[in-house]
Amino acid sequence: IPTHTQPTRSFRTTVCRQQILDASTLPDRILPKYKQTRTSSLLSLQWPEPPRNVLIIPKLLAPHVTLSAVAFAKHIHSEYPNLNIIFERRVASEIHESLPFPIYTSDPNYFPSKIDLVTTLGGDGTILRAASLFSLHESVPPILSFSMGTLGFLGEWKFDEYKRAWREVFMSGSRVTISDLQEHPHAKTPADDHPGDEEVDVPHHGWESVRGKSMGPNRSSKILLRNRLKVGIYDTSGVNINEQLMPTSTDEPHEDLPALPPSLKNHSKSTDPLFPAFHAINELVIHRGSNPHLAIIDVYVNDHFLTEAVADGILVSTPTGSTAYSLSAGGSIMHPLVKTLLITPICARSLSFRPLGLPLSTRVTLRLSDKNRGRELDVSIDGKRRAGVTVGMEIRIEGEAVGRARSAGGFGSGSWTGGVPCVIRSPGRGDGNRDGIAQDDDGWVGGLIGLLKFNYPFGEGQ
Amino acid sequence: IPTHTQPTRSFRTTVCRQQILDASTLPDRILPKYKQTRTSSLLSLQWPEPPRNVLIIPKLLAPHVTLSAVAFAKHIHSEYPNLNIIFERRVASEIHESLPFPIYTSDPNYFPSKIDLVTTLGGDGTILRAASLFSLHESVPPILSFSMGTLGFLGEWKFDEYKRAWREVFMSGSRVTISDLQEHPHAKTPADDHPGDEEVDVPHHGWESVRGKSMGPNRSSKILLRNRLKVGIYDTSGVNINEQLMPTSTDEPHEDLPALPPSLKNHSKSTDPLFPAFHAINELVIHRGSNPHLAIIDVYVNDHFLTEAVADGILVSTPTGSTAYSLSAGGSIMHPLVKTLLITPICARSLSFRPLGLPLSTRVTLRLSDKNRGRELDVSIDGKRRAGVTVGMEIRIEGEAVGRARSAGGFGSGSWTGGVPCVIRSPGRGDGNRDGIAQDDDGWVGGLIGLLKFNYPFGEGQ
Amino acid sequence: IPTHTQPTRSFRTTVCRQQILDASTLPDRILPKYKQTRTSSLLSLQWPEPPRNVLIIPKLLAPHVTLSAVAFAKHIHSEYPNLNIIFERRVASEIHESLPFPIYTSDPNYFPSKIDLVTTLGGDGTILRAASLFSLHESVPPILSFSMGTLGFLGEWKFDEYKRAWREVFMSGSRVTISDLQEHPHAKTPADDHPGDEEVDVPHHGWESVRGKSMGPNRSSKILLRNRLKVGIYDTSGVNINEQLMPTSTDEPHEDLPALPPSLKNHSKSTDPLFPAFHAINELVIHRGSNPHLAIIDVYVNDHFLTEAVADGILVSTPTGSTAYSLSAGGSIMHPLVKTLLITPICARSLSFRPLGLPLSTRVTLRLSDKNRGRELDVSIDGKRRAGVTVGMEIRIEGEAVGRARSAGGFGSGSWTGGVPCVIRSPGRGDGNRDGIAQDDDGWVGGLIGLLKFNYPFGEGQ
Amino acid sequence: IPTHTQPTRSFRTTVCRQQILDASTLPDRILPKYKQTRTSSLLSLQWPEPPRNVLIIPKLLAPHVTLSAVAFAKHIHSEYPNLNIIFERRVASEIHESLPFPIYTSDPNYFPSKIDLVTTLGGDGTILRAASLFSLHESVPPILSFSMGTLGFLGEWKFDEYKRAWREVFMSGSRVTISDLQEHPHAKTPADDHPGDEEVDVPHHGWESVRGKSMGPNRSSKILLRNRLKVGIYDTSGVNINEQLMPTSTDEPHEDLPALPPSLKNHSKSTDPLFPAFHAINELVIHRGSNPHLAIIDVYVNDHFLTEAVADGILVSTPTGSTAYSLSAGGSIMHPLVKTLLITPICARSLSFRPLGLPLSTRVTLRLSDKNRGRELDVSIDGKRRAGVTVGMEIRIEGEAVGRARSAGGFGSGSWTGGVPCVIRSPGRGDGNRDGIAQDDDGWVGGLIGLLKFNYPFGEGQ
Ligand SMILES: NC(=O)C1=CN([C@@H]2O[C@H](COP(=O)(O)OP(=O)(O)OC[C@H]3O[C@@H](n4cnc5c(N)ncnc54)[C@H](O)[C@@H]3O)[C@@H](O)[C@H]2O)C=CC1
Ligand SMILES: NC(=O)C1=CN([C@@H]2O[C@H](COP(=O)(O)OP(=O)(O)OC[C@H]3O[C@@H](n4cnc5c(N)ncnc54)[C@H](O)[C@@H]3O)[C@@H](O)[C@H]2O)C=CC1
Ligand SMILES: NC(=O)C1=CN([C@@H]2O[C@H](COP(=O)(O)OP(=O)(O)OC[C@H]3O[C@@H](n4cnc5c(N)ncnc54)[C@H](O)[C@@H]3O)[C@@H](O)[C@H]2O)C=CC1
Ligand SMILES: NC(=O)C1=CN([C@@H]2O[C@H](COP(=O)(O)OP(=O)(O)OC[C@H]3O[C@@H](n4cnc5c(N)ncnc54)[C@H](O)[C@@H]3O)[C@@H](O)[C@H]2O)C=CC1
Structure with missing residues (x-):
């Protein structure tokens, strides 16, 4: 397995495409914060700086899912150039030839200290597999999960929403519209409209490289923290x-x-x-x-x-x-x-x-x-x-x-530990005007009815 | 119904025994605090000063319970002389002739602003009836409940423990041994052994009049706050x-x-x-x-x-x-x-x-x-x-x-509101050396097994 | 309420249309036999002679069901001329103006001795109501039930099958094809193909008046006898x-x-x-x-x-x-x-x-x-x-x-008593080639799955 | 393993005690009849002649049960001298030294054609094991089961009742009191008091050798036929x-x-x-x-x-x-x-x-x-x-x-096949005057309440 000692950007241009690099050499993970909000029992994801190391976990033994993983990796590689894309070893060797850029892998025991964000493509089983990679650890990166084929109960996003989904989670907590960033990259953010909420340190750099469509200010990903x-x-x-x-x-x-x-x-x-x-x-x-x-x-x-x-x-x-x-x-x-x-x-x-x-x-x-x-x-x-x-x-x-660690832990003082932070699907354009409602919608009631057939009514033709 | 305008102690000596006085004229209730402790998920009851107004609620239509209520009232009247004993109107008229001292009653709508502590004698139905007297109110006084006859699932104390039970709940949070009080009534309490816990204002007067057996320092009643x-x-x-x-x-x-x-x-x-x-x-x-x-x-x-x-x-x-x-x-x-x-x-x-x-x-x-x-x-x-x-x-x-009220509520700023504070039975002498265990024992597991016959085993002779 | 003393056929031509006649004067009911068969756990309905007195019970307070009852009554009156059509009193007075021929009614206590066959139009509630008319009696006539609107669990036939359904139940046990009847009305029936089965006395008259489409020989209605x-x-x-x-x-x-x-x-x-x-x-x-x-x-x-x-x-x-x-x-x-x-x-x-x-x-x-x-x-x-x-x-x-009465009962020696005989839907043309299967199909499994949503599968879009 | 070709009585005196003989040489099993009675839904066991070949199945790996099996075998050997006592091979070799008379064993595939009656000593598992010996066969001998230690749900008799239990099942259907037999061994039996019941051929010989206490006439063992x-x-x-x-x-x-x-x-x-x-x-x-x-x-x-x-x-x-x-x-x-x-x-x-x-x-x-x-x-x-x-x-x-075989089966025409005939405990002296009730008592309700703790009441001290 080819490894690469210095995964810096300057160096990257010289490495051979389709190479598999050593993820253990990547910079350490960035720990997000999770802010409580007044309008929702979900948490709001706050990146102190843009995430860099993304682990992509497709369902195993499902060729069409592998194809989707390729499409997803290509998209984020081209639109978000500073990202390092990581796969499990077995997936990496299967997939790297399809990708025109180097990818990373390592023993899974390095994942807990390297991975900023996990993306799963599959069903509930794939999410469980993702979580199991962190099952000996107290701090699990946020998981963005796409359902492929049959919907799962834990998976939130449909795969064809992947561009919007990624942008939302990547930008979450940047607190500036993308147009703001492009014009006044170092300007102050507008005041938080929940002044009572706890202060969050917001760096305004790092997101500049992301071009294109603007998002509303203060839009952030909603996190359902699943207890373990x-x-x-x-x-x-x-x-x-x-x-x-x-x-x-x-x-x-x-x-x-x-x-x-x-x-x-x-x-x-x-x-x-x-x-x-x-x-x-x-x-x-x-x-x-x-x-x-x-x-x-x-x-x-x-x-x-x-x-x-x-x-x-x-x-x-x-x-x-x-x-x-x-x-x-x-x-x-x-x-x-x-x-x-x-x-x-x-x-x-x-x-x-x-x-x-x-x-x-x-x-x-x-x-x-x-x-x-x-x-x-x-x-x-x-x-x-x-x-x-x-x-x-x-x-x-x-x-x-679950919560902010009291004493200094492995990843720095006061960082969040515990639970599995799952990125909850936000309503898109096609979802109708559900703005008010969506604030507190964690998709759970929808899953009960749609997937579990909770209290499915008697009678014909339903 | 005879009422009495000034229920002060000096006046009390002149009132006719067996009189029923007007509870609405009693001093307003004393709001206890509830302290979280590290060793237990139960709260610790902290009286800022000794409770004065006690509402006794016996099971209705049960003559032997009425007798027990009489015994209980006599005991606390003679041993804790500053107490005002209140009954519901209908019970008061039934019981007052049996009591050699005046008792109080009023429309139940005065109870929420007057009652410091409720004592029930009966089963779960009696506790539910007690709680229903406060069902339009956010702050319910602590409830000390005695089971009479068949045990209930909510009731914690056996009636023959009533002296110990009363003493414990009355003294709860006084933070001094009774002997201390008698010798140096105004001495400082020993330092709290959980210095990290939130400060509680501890007045050292009011408990002097209670004589007799000493309790351990820092002994306080455990409260299970039942959500409503x-x-x-x-x-x-x-x-x-x-x-x-x-x-x-x-x-x-x-x-x-x-x-x-x-x-x-x-x-x-x-x-x-x-x-x-x-x-x-x-x-x-x-x-x-x-x-x-x-x-x-x-x-x-x-x-x-x-x-x-x-x-x-x-x-x-x-x-x-x-x-x-x-x-x-x-x-x-x-x-x-x-x-x-x-x-x-x-x-x-x-x-x-x-x-x-x-x-x-x-x-x-x-x-x-x-x-x-x-x-x-x-x-x-x-x-x-x-x-x-x-x-x-x-x-x-x-x-x-549930918790400390944010803004000024009806009963004073920052006081506890919400939930029904139930006094949990503490282990007595006959309960064996369960000191360690008892810290976190809310009696619930015991009730499941003993009363609800949870997972009752198959087979003969059990 | 007009009543009519002699409901004989000769007389009928002279009675005023739309009249309501007295059902208590009708000839006594004909008791069918129920034959066990080898191929099915259902019983086979055997009329000794064609049924004459039909009670039609539409769902109450449902105007569209009343209209269907009118259509049904007209059809069987015109195609099966010897029938007497009976309604409950309240329905009769509501419906008789819509019918160009006399109908019958009476106190429901005469129904048990007069009704040969009951037809319900409605849901399960209507069938329960029909059965309740015989709830003090041991012998209930066969019930042919049509679902109207939402399907019920007990109702077997769709209303648009009413012509086939009626013909089948009316002819049940006649053991001759209709063409046979028309040509050789008194000829012997072909031998029963289950010779081991108990002998049934088959009169060959009474069905001559029914003209039109032929049925297969030996075709009989399947009866699910519901225990009470x-x-x-x-x-x-x-x-x-x-x-x-x-x-x-x-x-x-x-x-x-x-x-x-x-x-x-x-x-x-x-x-x-x-x-x-x-x-x-x-x-x-x-x-x-x-x-x-x-x-x-x-x-x-x-x-x-x-x-x-x-x-x-x-x-x-x-x-x-x-x-x-x-x-x-x-x-x-x-x-x-x-x-x-x-x-x-x-x-x-x-x-x-x-x-x-x-x-x-x-x-x-x-x-x-x-x-x-x-x-x-x-x-x-x-x-x-x-x-x-x-x-x-x-x-x-x-x-x-349930079974053949041992001693002479109210309706004649050895007749069937007990249970509610429900006519089970037989598969029609549109039901595919289910001949083999249909022999033992009482519709129950279909109802479990289709109506009760038994073991309804998880997942989207089902 | 020593085998013995001719297990006749004359020969038996010469065989060595403690020998294990070959059960495949025993006479073929005697098929009992099972009579329906009017007063009970249980069947009545009718031996055409006394049973001879008894299979005793003790619980495995339970020494005290083996001891009981020895006691039981000794008792029936001495009181009922014509019996052949059979064990499974493994039990036989363990137990035969403890028994002062020869016993039988064989491959279990001979049991179905040789065993008249099975006796189990153990719990439900032992009964299941007994039944499994006949699990490829349609005709299972009656099973008399004794509970040892904890009661089972299927087992009916307490071991200390074994003498009465055995006598009852052995004599069942002989229709004569034992004293009758001793005096007039060939006299006619009193008329059956249910003359309507189907005739049963009652031979009056074979039971003469049983001496001792008399039983009431017509006393027979009740059989619960368990469907398989x-x-x-x-x-x-x-x-x-x-x-x-x-x-x-x-x-x-x-x-x-x-x-x-x-x-x-x-x-x-x-x-x-x-x-x-x-x-x-x-x-x-x-x-x-x-x-x-x-x-x-x-x-x-x-x-x-x-x-x-x-x-x-x-x-x-x-x-x-x-x-x-x-x-x-x-x-x-x-x-x-x-x-x-x-x-x-x-x-x-x-x-x-x-x-x-x-x-x-x-x-x-x-x-x-x-x-x-x-x-x-x-x-x-x-x-x-x-x-x-x-x-x-x-x-x-x-x-x-289940029932009488239609055509000639393996064991003779018209014999009973199907089900597992379990001998139900009849009330003894100590069971109070339950004569009337006992007629229909199959012990099932008692087992529900006593063993399964069906609807076990809430509350203390039960
Ligand atoms: N009899 C049962 O219901 C069994 C259930 N399981 C469950 O399966 C899980 C493992 O999942 P797979 O590896 O995919 O095994 P799998 O292929 O056997 O599928 C388990 C099923 O459970 C669903 N599922 C998983 N977690 C869920 C959740 N939290 N809420 C709703 N549905 C959920 C999956 O979508 C899938 O349909 C286990 O954690 C266990 O909960 C495992 C064995 C038996
Ligand atoms: N089918 C049922 O189980 C019904 C239950 N109830 C319950 O009864 C309560 C009212 O109690 P009563 O006035 O005494 O009526 P009741 O005289 O009908 O007795 C209710 C029973 O429930 C027990 N109980 C009450 N609260 C309990 C709790 N939280 N946990 C465990 N056991 C409890 C009591 O000890 C008593 O045995 C209602 O709040 C309701 O929960 C009321 C009606 C029907
Ligand atoms: N909580 C419940 O489930 C209750 C059920 N019922 C049932 O309703 C019956 C009376 O029916 P309605 O007068 O129509 O009352 P209803 O208008 O309350 O409807 C009862 C429902 O039960 C269905 N139903 C009736 N008998 C059925 C059967 N044997 N199998 C499957 N579904 C059946 C009907 O289609 C209807 O959906 C009662 O005999 C009782 O069984 C009555 C009260 C409460
Ligand atoms: N989760 C469960 O409940 C399981 C139950 N079993 C049952 O155990 C039976 C095998 O019994 P053993 O070999 O003794 O296994 P075992 O030693 O696992 O005991 C099974 C238990 O079931 C009881 N039992 C057996 N048949 C019964 C009956 N018909 N009614 C009431 N209680 C009964 C026995 O007394 C014993 O307590 C199987 O036929 C199966 O029914 C077997 C596995 C799991």
């Missing part, structure tokens, strides 16, 4: 074995999960008892798998014994995951902004094990009861099998804290 | 008709809901669109009642159309109410600290109307569809029928905001 | 008070339920402990109605105590009713041919009250517990409120036996 | 591969499933399209097993396409199985006498896939959709994994017909 669960898997002597666990799902190719770079390793070790935690965006599942017998799992809540679950399995789900497996298992549908974690049994051998919702900050422990005897149970996170666990092992789960 | 829903009922021309609505349940005696006193009437009218709102601690229900036909209700979420519910009815529930009617209707169980409101259909004529959980701040509107034709549907709040509604009318619901 | 529940309501002294109970639903006009004619009164009194029983085709419901408190009902199964239901109410449903209220209350969907009765609680205050299915012959008793105190609960049958019941009263329910 | 499902597994070319499928559950030892003896092989091949069928007493399950992705299964009902199930799996259950896995998956509880088969999805990815009940005679086909791609799904019957199935394979299921 931290998951630690402990062996019978109480040692966290997360780092030994490789993805074991066989039908989706993956690279070895590399050792964490030292800079990340030390980070927050002392403060976080679950460290290093896996982070789940949908859920953690323990399941009997192919074992024909019922699984027996002791459930503790904040170290109190709650119950012995005798069941096919048990789910601990985020509100995002409430429309995934938990829904199938009989759980209620929770809006992703409700701060809760759900305990949903899978086929419990009980008439009275109703799904539970606990505060997101609750500590849940699942311990394999001795009664399971020799059985090995499957542990999966977001649909990927991670481990087989046996008697005496336990899984500890806790909602991930 | 604000409910407005609107006629076909969009006018809020809450004030015209009287409780209509016939099997529980009630007094006329009096006009609000002027001071409260103006309060916050401008800022609150639902004003005057009913506040529900369990839920709001629309139901077909005796009408044999399905009700048809349009549901809007933040002004977006969500769905047309064709059903027996529809519930909008707090997390507290998730273990009440919503549970029976198939809803999930939510911990009372999860900030959510639940939409749960009652016998929806649909295979795909799953219960929903939305952020507590969501605005939900239920509008009676024209398709109901002439039908009148029942509207109930917390198990009390409040109105019959017809085509075109609507119910607007929103989670009540 | 027998329901007895007992006062506190154990006396069956069914006869005193009038329909009390106010929004659907009804005539007084008349005293049974003597001939029916004596019938089967001795053999049937529930006599006179109401018969439910969907379900029996006890419900708290407008009472805000939970209902408390003791449930007995074959005289064993089963459970105390604390709930909004309780349903005892037929398999037919499993897709009605019971479905909304969480019950499973049962095929109408499964011989079961379902006990489904409505919002039970219990985590462990799962819906139950018992053998259809089970005796279920619902007794109002003393704990209900003064409350009156609503009792409804098939969506019509029948009674308010109080403490100590009970409802006894039992699946109706 | 016939299951055929077909490869992609439509060939039934049942015979190639071995039990694959690894945690329960088993012997190779031997080739069917020729006599059974030909039997009924022509008439039964599913031959050779597995018979399930609980259910057939297809499940994703350890595969993390959803299974996709097309469901056909009587060859009509019903739905595409996207789910963890799908269950087709008997009414007996309705309280097993189907219950956990959300199915309703069905009484075992309701003739239905249930289709219950396991975690269906759909809001509208409600459990279904179809007539027991329905043909259900489950076909693995192409959309599963390479996935292999698990197929289990009654909790034992039987096969892994892949795209294009299908499972065909049908309720087993």
